Amino acid sequence: MSNLVSVPKNGSLANNNSNQNFPTLSNWIDDIFNRDLPSVFTSNFNTGMTLPKVNIKETADAFIVEMAVPGLKKSDFNIDIDNQLLSISTETKDEHEAKDAHYTRREFGYSSFKRTFTLPESVDDDKINASYNEGILNILLPKKEEAKQKPARSIKIS
Template sequence: MSNLENVPKSGRLANRNSNHNVPSVSNWLDDIFNRNLSSVFTSDFNTGISLPKVNIRETSDAFMVEMAVPGLKKSDFNIDIDNRVLSISTETKEEHEQKEGNYTRREFGYASFKRVFSLPESVNDEKINASYNEGILNILLPKREEAKQKPSRSIEVA
C-alpha cells in the first residue's frame, strides 16, 4: 500500500528531493527526545505506549490497516480524518496511591501515541470504519467504486 504516506510527528511531509544525509533540526530534536530513558527513570508502573507498528494491506476493494495496541479500550482511541489525512491517537492517564505505616507512595503515569497517514484519492473517506478486538485495532478504508479493480473479461471481436 505504497499510496499511504506516513506523516512525521511534525505533520509535514518530507521533501522527496531533499538530501537524506543531512539531518534536519526537527529530526535531531526527535532523536534526542525519543531515545529510551535509562532504567533509573522507568518502572513497572509507567511502561508507556511506544509507537505501535502498523500493517497495511491492499485488496481490490479496500485498504486494511491493522495496529497492535493491547491493553486499551475502544473508548481510548481518537480516529479522525481531515483533508484526506487519517489520524489515529490515544492518551491514557493512571494514578496509584499506597499508604502504609508512616509513608505514602503516590505514582502517576501518562502514555500517548499518534499515527498519521495521507490517504490516496482512491479511498472513499465517507465509508471508513474501525473496530477493536483482542488488542488489535482494524481500520477498513474502502475504495471508491471507480477505483476498484475490475475483473478481467474477454471481448469478442465483431
C-alpha cells in the same frame, strides 16, 4: 625521567602509566557513542510506550490498517480524518487514589501516541469504519467505486 616510554622489540609503543583505572577522554567519548541509546530516547519520553506497529494492506476493494495496541479499550482511541489525513491517537492516564499517605514510591501512569497517514485519493472517506478486538485496531478504508479493481474479462471480436 618518569615520562620515558619503553619501546619493545616489535616496535609498538607501550604506555607504562600507572593510571589505568582512569579512562582517557577519547575512551570515554568512544564509550558514549558506541553504545545503544537508552530506551528513553527511542520511545515517547514520559510513557515508556513506543509507537505502535502498523500493517497496511491493499485488497481489490479497500485498504486495511491493522495497528497493534494491546491493553487499551476502544473508547481510548481518537480516529479523525481531515483533508485526506487519517489520524489515530490515544491518551490514557492511570490515576489511583492512595488511601495510605505513607507510600515510599508511587509512579504515575500516562501514555499517548499519534500516528498520521495520508489517504490515497481512491479512498471513500464517508464509508471508513474501525473495530478493536484482542489488542488489534482494524480500520477499513473502502475504495471509491471507480477505483476498485475490475475483474478480468474476455472481449469477443465481432
